[in-house]
Amino acid sequence: MKAKILKEALNSQEILVAPGASCALYARLIELVGFKVVYATGAGMANMQFGFPDIGLVSMNEMLENTKRINDATNLPVIADIDNGYGNALNVYRTAKEFSKNKIAAIQIEDQQLPKRCGHFDGKKLISQDEMCAKIKACKDALEYDTLIIARTDAIAVNGFDDAINRANAYLESGADILFIEAPTSIEQMASLPKLVKAYHIANMVEGGKTPILSNDELQKMGFNIVLYANATLKAAIKGMNDLLNHLKTTGRTDNAEHLMISMKERNRICEFDKWMDIENKFKG
Numbered sequence: 001m002k003a004k005i006l007k008e009a010l011n012s013q014e015i016l017v018a019p020g021a022s023c024a025l026y027a028r029l030i031e032l033v034g035f036k037v038v039y040a041t042g043a044g045m046a047n048m049q050f051g052f053p054d055i056g057l058v059s060m061n062e063m064l065e066n067t068k069r070i071n072d073a074t075n076l077p078v079i080a081d082i083d084n085g086y087g088n089a090l091n092v093y094r095t096a097k098e099f100s101k102n103k104i105a106a107i108q109i110e111d112q113q114l115p116k117r118c119g120h121f122d123g124k125k126l127i128s129q130d131e132m133c134a135k136i137k138a139c140k141d142a143l144e145y146d147t148l149i150i151a152r153t154d155a156i157a158v159n160g161f162d163d164a165i166n167r168a169n170a171y172l173e174s175g176a177d178i179l180f181i182e183a184p185t186s187i188e189q190m191a192s193l194p195k196l197v198k199a200y201h202i203a204n205m206v207e208g209g210k211t212p213i214l215s216n217d218e219l220q221k222m223g224f225n226i227v228l229y230a231n232a233t234l235k236a237a238i239k240g241m242n243d244l245l246n247h248l249k250t251t252g253r254t255d256n257a258e259h260l261m262i263s264m265k266e267r268n269r270i271c272e273f274d275k276w277m278d279i280e281n282k283f284k285g
Helices: 002-010 024-033 042-050 060-072 089-101 129-142 161-173 187-196 216-222 232-251 264-270 273-282
Strands: 016-021 038-040 078-081 106-110 148-153 178-181 200-204 226-229
Touching (some): 016 024, 024 038, 024 060, 042 060, 060 089, 129 161
Parallel strands (some): 016 038, 038 078
């Protein structure tokens, strides 16, 4: 059902804005604010759940477990970041099967070698185009549900723009449903992507990254279908927590820090306290 919702949304005229969720609570907030899709961010999970940088230190099972929690916490379709599939085509086959049978709307796989890197870090290395095409075919063959496949290439930073376009076309032919050509470095490159490869396209807005930050309207006019704000939510949350902790350390109290926190009532609303109390009362002995 969620994959169908995502497919229908892709065919609308409005760009899909996908804020990043690194935990279930973030997914709930994204839905409550009114967005239509959640991005289960690999970098965010590495940062938040483990305190690791985004350099391939999180395993498939760890990522799957947290993505399941995110998916369970929201009615929205979830796009899952599965890095490079955690190995070769055989590993990719199992990864795609596990995420698909948990009814994740879309899985995103990239063409990096291990150890992988955030798309806006230096030092990335790529597998061959042929190997990545084989991984996409393995994904397609393994699906137990109508999960969409997002093929990401990091070739712009490694081999240049032309190779990225060649790879994107090959990945599309191999069965990818959506393309994610990561880290274009100019507005001209960004604008040319949807023209050079006829497909659904993802733009990734990374504050402080390699790609110019454009508005959602500008990206939509260029022809992008989805825009990721993968870790803006996490960075904002970290800043908010730092502000509160510094206030507590300085003043020794929190009753004068309401402006830095949501209320208890709002916290209960987000976590559906009343719903769970209704269930408890329904089944009281």
